[in-house]
Amino acid sequence: MQVLVINAGSSSVKYYLYRMPQAEVLAKGSVERVGEKVSKLAHSFGDRTWTSDVSAPGVEEAVHFVLDTLVRDDVGVLDDIAEIGAVGHRVVHGGEEFTGSVVIDDRVIASIEKYADLAPLHNPPNLAGIRAAGARLPGVTQVACFDTAFHTTIPQVAYLYGLPYQLYEKYRIRRYGFHGISHRYVARRAAALMGRGKYEVNVITCHLGNGCSITAVKEGRSVDTSMGFTPLEGVPMGTRSGDLDPAILFYLADKGYSPQSLKTLCNKESGLLGISGLSNDIRNLLQLSAEGRERATLALDVFCYRIRKYIGAYAAVLEPLDAIAFTGGIGENAAQLREQICRNMSQLGVHLDRPANETAIGAEAQISTPASPVKVFVIPTNEQLGIAKDTCDLATRERPAVAIDNRG
Ligand code: ADP
Secondary structure (H helix, E strand, C coil), rough: EEEEEEEEEECEEEEEEEECCCCCEEEEEECCCCCCCCEEEEEEECCCEEEEEEECCCCCHHHHHHHHHCCCCCCCCCCCCEEEEEEEEECCCCCCCCCCCCCCCCCCCCCCCCHHHCCCHHHHHHHHHHHHHHCCCCEEEEEEEEECCHHCCCCCHHCCCCCCCCHHHCCCCCCCCHHHHHHHHHEEEEHHCCCCCCCCCCCCEECCCCCEEEEEEEECCCEEEECCCCCCCCCCCCCCCCCCCHHHHHHHHCCCCCHHHHHHHHHCCHHHHHHHHHCCCCHHHHHHHHCCHHHHHHHHHHHHHHHHHHHHHHHHCCCCCCCCEEEHHHHCCCCHHHHHHCCHHHHECCCCCHHHHHHHCCCCCCCCCCCCCCCEEEEECCCCHHHHHHHHEEEEEEEECCCCCCCC
């Protein structure tokens, strides 16, 4: 069966076409700069990449371009889009309701719409992708895979904030956590690399990309995670502040900052970009730091320090800690930062193998010494494969419209 995986964001639509269950990637690509005057389509198949300028004022048009590209005479890989047997969508927020992937029906769409209130930047483009694919592929099973689902096992003691309980009851203000598809995949791979069952490991998974989150996985299940009610909480990220004293916002409001400007400040102007004043991109910051730009070094130091603090906190939560796994563009590639994060952590049982760390770039590897009580791994994430598997599984079940439990 051909399964199309769609990850529709506010400014880009990424896609993968799989032959399942072989997990063979037939084509993949993205439409970037959605909403701008000229959008850029990059489409790869075999060893070829085809790029084209397209007009995609919204997610709908971008999805249509993707489907049209898949059946083009020159660069397409299908004769007809009817060959697509199922479509899987990454959906960011599933609230407390969705503990796993589900076949999309009107009820599911209504729920995703409802949770747009909690994820205004993410759920609306996710929904637009679902609607656009549904319009072109009527009758084809569509599946929603939620970033929040893996974290629905987090206990109340970890998901409640120190706010009046009524706010949880009335508005469901609590920690939800994100990147769950990635944390789940990486935790499973870490267990496999240790030769253990998926419920037999305690691991701290560090997803470090443009967005960053750290998760404590106890016996295969998420028990705490650094992102919270929204993806703003936790460690500082490319442009997001991460944790801060909420009183800072009241203070700035008194100084004349509007709620909207505070939102922009915390989401778009903070984190690595805000501290360095130079860039949100780790590659640039590493380069600038090497050239002696102090604020670039400072931003990297703050970033690594805050990740260390979360690792320390989650080591206390997990006792005994079996492994730490790094993933995401930064976690998979930035050996220098992994070394800085794990430096002098012998008290926690972490002994990094420096040569192994330096050569582990973008590939699965153990980067702790053989004797290290806590294993440290680099594990490239593969969210799209997780989505393709759940989608294929649900689309081929005899009784459709059921859910897969992603909690453990
Ligand atoms: P997203 O969260 O958007 O999927 P990625 O996981 O691709 O983002 O991560 C983007 C981050 O990874 C950027 O900060 C980028 O600088 C960093 N990154 C990517 N490749 C490397 C590399 N070779 N060395 C250091 N950092 C890298």
